[in-house]
Structures are given as C-alpha cells and as structure tokens.
Amino acid sequence: QVQLVQSGGEVKRPGASVKVSCKASGYTLITSDITWVRQAPGHGLEWMGWINDKNGNTNLAQKVQGRATMTTDTRTNTAYMELRSLISDDTAVYYCARRSGVSWFDPWGQGTLVTVSS
C-alpha cells in the first residue's frame, strides 16, 4: 500500500539547519506532488509548500520562502525538506503527505519532531 516513512526526530540549535526525509513506498514520487505541513506543539496545522518530482518545481508558503528548500531523489523515491536559520518558533512536528488532489493530502507520514533549543 502507499506509505510515507519519515526520518527520526532532531534537536537543533538556533541558527542551524535541519533536513527531514520522507521515503515513499507503494508508488513513485513522480506521479504526485509531495507536500509538507508542520504543527507546533499545541497548535494547528500549517501548510509549508509542495514539490513536483517530475519537474522539480516548488510552491512555498510565504512564511518559509527563503529558508525552506524542498527536493526529491528519484533514485531512492525520497523527498526532503530542509529548513535553515532555525528559530525557536520552528519547533514543531513536520509531516510530509502525498498531494492526491488540488489541495488534499493522503496519506501522511508519521511526522518528525524538530526541536530548536539552545
């Protein structure tokens, strides 16, 4: 079945970068965009952007433009989201999900907790 498995949790210092991976199985990334959504502790969902594996085009939320980079590796069927210049407000669970329609996402990865702390 279609499944997305993400990398493990990370603890980073302010100013550092983090790169989260999302490995797809049961389908190939080239057939659908991968979206990234984050959720700060006790807060709601925040859309970060998506990437199209076929052409590499990305659509990033204004809030993370300039700090986030989304990429894919066709050889390993894995998507990546890198976030730079981390601040404490970036502490959140980061989810990848398959963009299965115009703006709906299914399935989702299990989530990756990124903690930014000095």
Added chain:
Amino acid sequence: QSALTQPASVSGSPGQSITISCTGTSSDIGDFNYVSWYQQHPVKAPKLLIYDVSNRPSGVSHRFSGSKSGYTASLTISGLQAEDEADYYCSSYATTTTVIFGGGTKLTVL
C-alpha cells in the same frame, strides 16, 4: 487571512450527530470547491476524511459527510462513537496562500 475559522471545541453524546463549521472568505472557501477535512488523534498524523467538499475516500465511514454553503464548509458526524473523539481540521485551496487550514476543533464524546 491566517486561518479558516473553526469552533475551538464541540461535544456530543454517543449516537448523536454533530456538525463542525469552517468559515473562510471569497479568496478560499467562497471561491473554490476544494475543501478537505482531516481527523487527528493525539500524537498521530492527520487522516483524510473528506476531499473536494463532500467526497469520502475509500475506507472512511459513511458517518462522516461534508458540505458547503457560501463561505462556510461543514463536517457532520452522525452516530457519534467514542473513537470519534479527536481534533478535526478543515482546509481549503486559497488564491493568496495556496493552502489554508482551520485552527482545529476538539471533539469530545461525552
């Protein structure tokens, strides 16, 4: 707009029906039929319940249904069960932000 507007909490007794509203603007819900709903249990990933306003993915119970009128979308859960206790999020395509989520609604089954 930072988020679609949802009630912070709703509650109902087993067997009852409840409705969660999700209000947007002319730049999102009012202009597009691309509303989706997600269920999230504690420390779990969100799960898709409804897409494109009223479509249910295979495997999702018929007790979940979606609708839209004007700038407001709604999720109705009928025959409430204890396992329905979770957080629910709406989402819409948006002209300004591409995708916008609601703030989330905590459903308590009494």
